[in-house]
Every structure is written in structure tokens, then in C-alpha cells.
Amino acid sequence: MSQFRKDVFTGRWVIVAETEAVRPTDFRFKKFTRETTFCPFCETHEASTPAEIFAIRPGGSAANGPGWQVRVVPNSQLRLRIEGDLARRPEGFHDMMNGIGADEVIVETPRHDRSLHELEVHEVADVVRTWVARMIDLEGDKRIRYVLIFKNHGEEAGAHTITHSISQLMALPVTPRVIKAKLMAARDYYALKERCIYCDVLHQELTDRKRLVAENDDFVSLAPFASRSPFELSVFPKFHSSAFSRISSAQIENLAQLLRDVLQRLDKALNGPPYNLALQDRPFLRPREGYWKTIEEDFHWHLEILPQVIGMTGFERASWFFYNPVPPELAAQCLSGRVNGVSLAHQL
Amino acid sequence: MSQFRKDVFTGRWVIVAETEAVRPTDFRFKKFTRETTFCPFCETHEASTPAEIFAIRPGGSAANGPGWQVRVVPNSQLRLRIEGDLARRPEGFHDMMNGIGADEVIVETPRHDRSLHELEVHEVADVVRTWVARMIDLEGDKRIRYVLIFKNHGEEAGAHTITHSISQLMALPVTPRVIKAKLMAARDYYALKERCIYCDVLHQELTDRKRLVAENDDFVSLAPFASRSPFELSVFPKFHSSAFSRISSAQIENLAQLLRDVLQRLDKALNGPPYNLALQDRPFLRPREGYWKTIEEDFHWHLEILPQVIGMTGFERASWFFYNPVPPELAAQCLSGRVNGVSLAHQL
Numbered sequence: 001m002s003q004f005r006k007d008v009f010t011g012r013w014v015i016v017a018e019t020e021a022v023r024p025t026d027f028r029f030k031k032f033t034r035e036t037t038f039c040p041f042c043e044t045h046e047a048s049t050p051a052e053i054f055a056i057r058p059g060g061s062a063a064n065g066p067g068w069q070v071r072v073v074p075n076s077q078l079r080l081r082i083e084g085d086l087a088r089r090p091e092g093f094h095d096m097m098n099g100i101g102a103d104e105v106i107v108e109t110p111r112h113d114r115s116l117h118e119l120e121v122h123e124v125a126d127v128v129r130t131w132v133a134r135m136i137d138l139e140g141d142k143r144i145r146y147v148l149i150f151k152n153h154g155e156e157a158g159a160h161t162i163t164h165s166i167s168q169l170m171a172l173p174v175t176p177r178v179i180k181a182k183l184m185a186a187r188d189y190y191a192l193k194e195r196c197i198y199c200d201v202l203h204q205e206l207t208d209r210k211r212l213v214a215e216n217d218d219f220v221s222l223a224p225f226a227s228r229s230p231f232e233l234s235v236f237p238k239f240h241s242s243a244f245s246r247i248s249s250a251q252i253e254n255l256a257q258l259l260r261d262v263l264q265r266l267d268k269a270l271n272g273p274p275y276n277l278a279l280q281d282r283p284f285l286r287p288r289e290g291y292w293k294t295i296e297e298d299f300h301w302h303l304e305i306l307p308q309v310i311g312m313t314g315f316e317r318a319s320w321f322f323y324n325p326v327p328p329e330l331a332a333q334c335l336s337g338r339v340n341g342v343s344l345a346h347q348l
Numbered sequence: 349m350s351q352f353r354k355d356v357f358t359g360r361w362v363i364v365a366e367t368e369a370v371r372p373t374d375f376r377f378k379k380f381t382r383e384t385t386f387c388p389f390c391e392t393h394e395a396s397t398p399a400e401i402f403a404i405r406p407g408g409s410a411a412n413g414p415g416w417q418v419r420v421v422p423n424s425q426l427r428l429r430i431e432g433d434l435a436r437r438p439e440g441f442h443d444m445m446n447g448i449g450a451d452e453v454i455v456e457t458p459r460h461d462r463s464l465h466e467l468e469v470h471e472v473a474d475v476v477r478t479w480v481a482r483m484i485d486l487e488g489d490k491r492i493r494y495v496l497i498f499k500n501h502g503e504e505a506g507a508h509t510i511t512h513s514i515s516q517l518m519a520l521p522v523t524p525r526v527i528k529a530k531l532m533a534a535r536d537y538y539a540l541k542e543r544c545i546y547c548d549v550l551h552q553e554l555t556d557r558k559r560l561v562a563e564n565d566d567f568v569s570l571a572p573f574a575s576r577s578p579f580e581l582s583v584f585p586k587f588h589s590s591a592f593s594r595i596s597s598a599q600i601e602n603l604a605q606l607l608r609d610v611l612q613r614l615d616k617a618l619n620g621p622p623y624n625l626a627l628q629d630r631p632f633l634r635p636r637e638g639y640w641k642t643i644e645e646d647f648h649w650h651l652e653i654l655p656q657v658i659g660m661t662g663f664e665r666a667s668w669f670f671y672n673p674v675p676p677e678l679a680a681q682c683l684s685g686r687v688n689g690v691s692l693a694h695q696l
Contacts, residue, residue: 002427002447004522013522015427015447028508079350079363079671093552094573099350099363148669150662158661160376168663173352174361176667177529204441225442278666306665313506314498315516317654318626319524320668321496323427 007226008189008197010181014226017325022334026230026325027309031272032154034113034163040076041164043110049073053104054133056126068110069123070130075103075168086143086173100143102171106130107164115153115165117263124256127167131279132252134169135245139284144171146179146283154274156308167277175283182280186298198300199240211328213335214261218254221262223328223335230326231270231335233262233305242299244281259303265335266307274308355574356537356545358529362574362670370682374578374673375657379620380502382461382511388424389512391458397421401452402481404474416458417471418478423451423516434491434521448491450519454478455512463501463513465611472604475515479627480600482517483593487632492519494527494631502622504656515625523631530628534646546648547588559676561683562609566602569610571676571683577658578674579618579683581610583651590647592629607651613683614655622656 003016019026040048043066052063054072061067080101088097108116108127116124131149138147151167152158175183189197205211205222213221213233221235235258237251247255266273281301285292316322332338351364367374388396391414400411402420409415428449436445456464456475464472479497486495499515500506523531537545553559553570561569561581569583583606585599595603614621629649633640664670680686 001429001432004445004447006443008442010525012525017427018447079365081349084349091573092556093549094356095354097352099352099366148663148667150666152661156659158659158663160659170663170667172669176669177358177360178666178668201441208440225439276662276665278662280666304666306662311504311506311508312660313500314624314626314654315496315506315518317624318498318526318628318652319496320526321520321524 005226007224008201009185010178011185012226012228012320012322014228014322014324016227016327017323019326019330022230022326022330027270027273028311029156029274029309030154032115032163032274033272035161039112039162039164041071041105041107041162041166042112043068046071049105050076054130054137056130066110070109070126071107072130072134072169073105073107075105079103080170080172082141097173101173102138102144102147102169104134104169104171106134106149106167106169108167109165112164115267116151116167117260117267119165119260121253121256121260124260125252128247128252128256128259131167131169132245132247135281138171139245141171142286143173144284145286145289146172146175147281148172148176149279149281151277152274153277154272154308156311157274157276159274175289179280179283183282183295183299186300187294190294190298196240196297196300198236198302202236202238211332213265213332214258216254216258218251219258221258223332225328227324227326227328227331228322229306229324230309231266231273231307231331232324232328233266233335235259235262235303235305236300237302240300242282242296242301244279244301262305262335266305269334270307270309276304276306276308278304278306280304353574355572356549357533358526359533360574360576360668360670362576362672364575364675365671365673367674367678370578370674370678375618375621376659377504377622377657378502380463380511380622381620383509387460387510387512389419389453389455389510389514390460391416394419397453398424402478402485404478414458418457418474419455420478420482420517421453421455423453427451428518428520430489445521449521450486450492450495450517452482452517452519454482454497454515454517456515457513460512463615464499464515465608465615467513467608469601469604469608472608473600476595476600476604476607479515479517480593480595483629486519487593489519490634491521492632493634493637494520494523495629496520496524497627497629499625501625502620502656504659505622505624507622523637527628527631531630531643531647534648535642538642538646544588544645544648546584546650550584550586559680561613561680562606564602564606566599567606569606571680573676575672575674575676575679576670577654577656577672579614579621579655579657579679580672580676581614581653581683583607583610583653584648585650588648590630590644590649592627592649610653610683614653617682618655618657624652624654624656626652626654628652 055068056070403416404418428451
């Protein structure tokens with residue numbers, strides 16, 4: 001019999017099928033393939049993007065030319081602008097404000113032929129360092145309350161035309177609803193137990209080990225109990241921390257190692273699946289956010305990796321309820337190597 | 349400049365682009381086409397489905413044979429079962445229960461070559477009558493708290509293999525999060541104003557008329573102020589009612605007329621777009637739902653029609669925040685015929 005499972009961090013329910021084996025018919029996606037037409041994000045094509053905001057240039061080369069390892073540029077399809085006033089205002093019954101914020105592209109490598117999981121660990125660490133640097137810079141802008149860092153890999157994940165390895169950043173003047181839901185659940189739990197809900201779940205998962213995929217000294221990757229889609233993964237710091245940008249240099253290396261490792265496992269198990277990756281961080285501590293006083297104790301940042309291998313239907317879209325045909329325990333077994341890894345070749 | 353817009357019913361924010369004209373490059377979808385392989389939902393193929401739960405048989409024909417207009421059968425990919433106990437229980441830190449509920453397919457027409465918007469008004473009314481009948485039947489089952497009725501039309505909307513015109517029903521032992529969010533917002537508003545938030549928004553929209561698409565005596569269709577996707581539509585009863593199943597026969601005819609009309613407009617304007625349709629109804633009044641005392645005053649049922657024409661990225665998935673390249677005022681103009689309707693022929 002299938003099961004209803006509740007995600008303790010958001011209150012979201014998922015229907016998880018009773019499945020004993022991963023079946024190719026559970027999936028529907030196009031295997032990742034690279035576009036080979038002109039790419040504005042390749043090294044030597046720097047003039048094809050807006051001027052860079054930040055770059056890691058190991059040899060100290062000049063801005064907007066070759067010689068970089070990671071490069072941050074404004075999104076040319078600029079959905080938000082950094083200059084101007086928010087001008088919060090009513091429109092009759094409704095609430096609106098100007099589209100002020102940041103919309104940035106983080107080019108993760110100068111090479112067109114490498115995805116994030118195919119980089120060296122020190123190169124993935126450079127990507128993480130870039131996320132941290134942008135986060136710290138944007139924290140200084142008082143109009144910004146939240147920075148969302150995410151990645152679309154493959155067509156079903158939203159990367160329709162761009163196949164160069166990039167992540168993206170949206171800096172927003174409001175905190176997203178899903179983060180507010182997580183903050184409220186974490187605060188309520190802390191009020192009851194005087195312990196972090198994430199630390200408590202990690203304690204259990206590290207004891208049980210049924211949903212454990214990989215770990216090192218500082219980080220652990222799990223298939224969440226109420227996974228929304230087959231092979232969903234979370235990455236948590238084992239140490240309590242509410243703010244991603246407070247990560248140490250040594251922790252960055254360990255995060256890069258674990259992130260690359262689990263993305264490689266996922267790519268191998270499902271044979272090039274599309275996925276979304278997103279940082280779930282606390283908002284910046286602005287006076288208008290009512291929960292700021294206890295947020296450092298309450299919240300625990302993490303990464304979510306959501307393979308886009310089954311699509312959504314009206315059921316998910318109308319309810320924020322999900323149906324997952326692959327139990328996370330089975331996904332964790334496949335990914336951790338506790339049973340023979342699956343390798344599923346299938347295309348749309 | 350783009351705008352942040354807030355949906356008053358859920359608190360959800362959307363970034364709406366500043367666009368003066370609908371451009372084909374705003375869209376990415378496959379035009380709806382019909383599968384012509386063997387279809388289990390066609391008339392005379394009744395033996396290919398599980399035994400029927402309900403049917404409208406104008407000539408009084410026998411169950412599970414031809415002669416029906418609308419037919420309800422269990423979903424053969426049975427994600428939930430109707431027999432058994434919920435057995436709510438912890439698993440260590442987590443919460444779970446058995447997959448008890450209903451998972452039904454409403455076959456909207458015996459003919460394979462008609463979509464919902466291509467039926468006659470009295471045939472669409474039969475579909476609505478069937479939704480009502482199933483809702484009333486399931487209300488008697490005390491384990492069920494919520495019935496979600498939805499429809500997937502076209503591949504990007506989740507109808508990958510089935511192109512016969514169907515809607516679906518999931519009866520759930522919990523109320524979906526999005527409905528809880530709507531109920532809470534409506535209750536808070538009523539507490540402040542002693543008026544229904546939906547009635548108040550309709551009052552403004554019927555005065556403004558900027559986002560109005562179509563109306564008749566009982567119903568109105570709008571492009572919502574904070575539309576999540578291009579050409580999103582809502583259909584509201586003009587009369588206050590919290591429970592869809594209390595609709596009268598005359599109101600059913602008017603709903604069928606308006607629903608068919610706006611689906612036809614949408615199909616014509618975007619040239620066969622995929623869409624999801626969902627009923628947003630109140631939960632059944634069970635004692636454990638804390639909001640039941642005032643729900644009849646607070647809440648106002650409605651339908652949501654969400655064209656799936658741009659796809660989702662990690663941004664939407666990680667934040668429940670949306671980016672919409674087409675302002676709803678522009679969509680309403682196109683659909684209402686206040687400017688020349690667009691007709692965009694494009695395919696993936």
C-alpha cells in the first residue's frame with residue numbers, strides 16, 4: 001500500500017508509492033546533451049555578456065577577458081533591476097512594488113564541455129566560494145531581504161537553450177513563502193524542544209542510515225523522508241548554522257567534495273537526469289522580518305537537489321501535494337551503493 | 349520595469365514582466381495533438397477499465413457497457429485505495445499514514461475526438477454535474493477531508509499518454525497546504541472587515557474590468573492580478589458560496605457555458621496550449637479542522653486554469669515564487685477580444 005508522508009520542515013504531504021524496484025517506466029526525461037551552437041558563457045566570449053560583477057581569476061587577469069575560473073554576470077534577460085526604489089504601493093485592492101533586485105548568472109567553469117559534477121573538487125569549491133562572495137556583497141543592500149541561489153541542469157529543469165554549466169542568483173526584496181514556512185516550523189519546534197529541528201532529524205537519520213546517501217566530516221546527504229520526486233536529495237551541514245555565508249574555508253572544501261560526489265552518483269544512477277539544485281538559506285536580518293530574534297538558533301541552512309524526471313500534473317500544481325513513485329529508502333540504496341546501482345537508459 | 353505583485357488569496361509573490369505585446373518567444377510548448385492508439389476510455393472499450401463508480405446514462409443503459417455521456421472509473425494506476433484504515437503513526441521523528449483515499453478518472457465524453465472545450469454546453473454541464481455527484485458521495489466518508497478535482501490537458505500539463513478528454517479526482521485524508529493558506533488568508537481578512545475577501549476582489553475587478561475575460565449572470569472569469577503564468581485564468585461564482593457541491597442546476601448550466609467559453613478563447617489565442625484546471629473548494633467540515641466554524645462565511649470556491657506554456661525552473665521550485673513574462677492585463681485584452689486576438693503558431 002502507498003503511504004502518506006509528511007515533511008516536518010514545511011508541513012507538506014507526499015504520497016509515496018510502495019515500490020520494490022526502480023523501473024524505467026517511473027521516469028520520463030531527456031538525457032542531458034550539450035548544445036554546440038555559439039555560447040556566450042565560454043572563455044574568450046566574454047564580450048557577449050554584460051560586464052562582470054565578480055570573477056575568480058587565479059592568474060590575476062583583467063576583468064571581462066579570458067583567464068577566469070568562475071565568472072558572475074547580470075542575466076541578459078533581466079527580470080529585476082538593481083537601481084531604483086521599491087515604491088511599495090497598493091493598486092486598488094492589490095499590493096505591488098517595482099521589480100528591484102539582482103538577477104545574476106554564475107558561470108561555473110570556462111569550459112563548455114563540463115557540467116558541475118564533472119569539475120574537480122577545487123573547481124566546485126570555487127563555485128561555492130563565489131556563491132558566498134555574492135551573498136556577502138548583497139547582504140549590504142538594505143532593500144534586499146533574501147538571496148536565492150539555484151541551478152537548472154537539463155531541459156525539464158528549465159535549461160532549455162543554455163547547456164553551459166551555470167548557476168543563478170535572484171536577490172529579492174521579500175522572503176519566499178517556502179522559506180517562511182520553514183522558518184515558522186523551525187521556530188515552533190525550537191519553542192517546544194529548545195533544539196533545532198534540522199539537528200534532530202539529522203541525529204535520527206545518521207543513526208537509522210536508511211536514507212543516508214553520503215557523508216564526510218562536515219556534511220551529509222540524505223534522500224528526504226517525504227521526497228517530492230524520485231531520487232530527491234538534501235545536503236545538510238552536520239554543524240548547526242543558520243547562514244550559509246558564515247561557512248569556513250575548510251567547510252567549503254568538504255561541501256564541494258560531497259556535492260560533487262552525490263551529483264556524480266545521481267548522474268550515473270539515472271543516466272544524465274535533469275535536476276534543479278537550490279540553496280535554502282535564512283533571510284538577511286532586517287528589522288521588518290518578525291522572526292529575526294531567534295533565527296540563528298531556529299534555522300539550519302541546506303541544499304535541495306530535485307531531479308526533474310516525472311513531470312508535474314494538475315494534482316501537484318493545485319495542491320502543493322506530491323506523488324512520488326520511488327520510495328526514498330530505495331533511492332538511497334541505489335545511490336549509496338548498498339545495493340547494485342541502477343543504470344537506466346531511457347529517453348523521451 | 350518589471351513588477352512584484354502579491355496574490356492576496358495566498359500571499360504568493362510573482363514577478364510580472366513589463367511587456368507591451370505577446371511574443372511567440374514567451375512560450376514553449378507542444379500544440380495539443382491526439383493519440384490514436386487504442387484508448388481504454390472510448391465508448392465500447394468499457395471492459396478495458398475497472399468497473400464504473402458512477403455514470404450519466406441518458407438512455408438508462410446498463411453499467412459498464414456503451415450508452416453513457418460521462419463515466420467515472422477508478423484510476424488503473426491506483427495511487428490511493430478506498431479500503432482500509434489510515435493508521436496515522438510516527439516513524440521515529442517522522443509522520444505517516446496509509447495511502448487511503450480515492451483516485452478516480454472522470455471520462456468527460458464517449459468520443460475520442462473532442463476535448464472539453466469542444467463539447468456542447470449541455471455536455472460540459474454533465475461533466476460539472478458528475479463532479480458534484482462524486483463530491484457529495486465522498487463527503488459521506490469520514491476518513492476523507494478534502495476532494496481535489498483537476499484536469500491535465502496536453503503533454504506539459506502532465507497528460508503524456510492519455511489524450512481522451514478526462515478529469516481526475518483525488519480524495520485525501522488531509523487538506524492540501526495551498527488550501528489551508530487560502531483559508532487562513534480568507535479568515536484573517538473576514539476577521540478584519542467582516543466581508544469575504546473573494547467577494548471584495550470580485551467587486552473591484554468587475555468595476556475595473558482591466559483583467560476581466562468573460563462573465564454571465566452567475567460566473568466571472570478573470571486574469572488574476574498576480575498570475576503565475578501567461579494567460580492564467582480564474583473562474584469565480586459571483587454569488588458567495590464556500591462549497592462547490594451546493595451549486596444549483598441553473599448555476600451548473602451557467603458554469604458550463606462560461607467554462608467552455610474561456611477554454612475556447614484560450615485554445616484559440618494560444619493555438620492549442622496545454623493547461624491544468626483545478627477546483628479550489630473548501631475542505632469537508634470535520635471536527636479536527638480548526639477553521640470549520642466560520643468557513644462558510646470566510647471562503648469562496650473557484651476554479652483555476654493554468655496554461656503550461658513556459659515551464660518551471662529551479663527558481664519557482666525552490667521558492668514558490670513565480671516569473672510571468674505576460675502581464676495579466678495584456679492576456680485579458682487578448683482573451684476578451686478588447687484588442688485583436690493573438691494567434692500564435694509555434695511548436696517545440
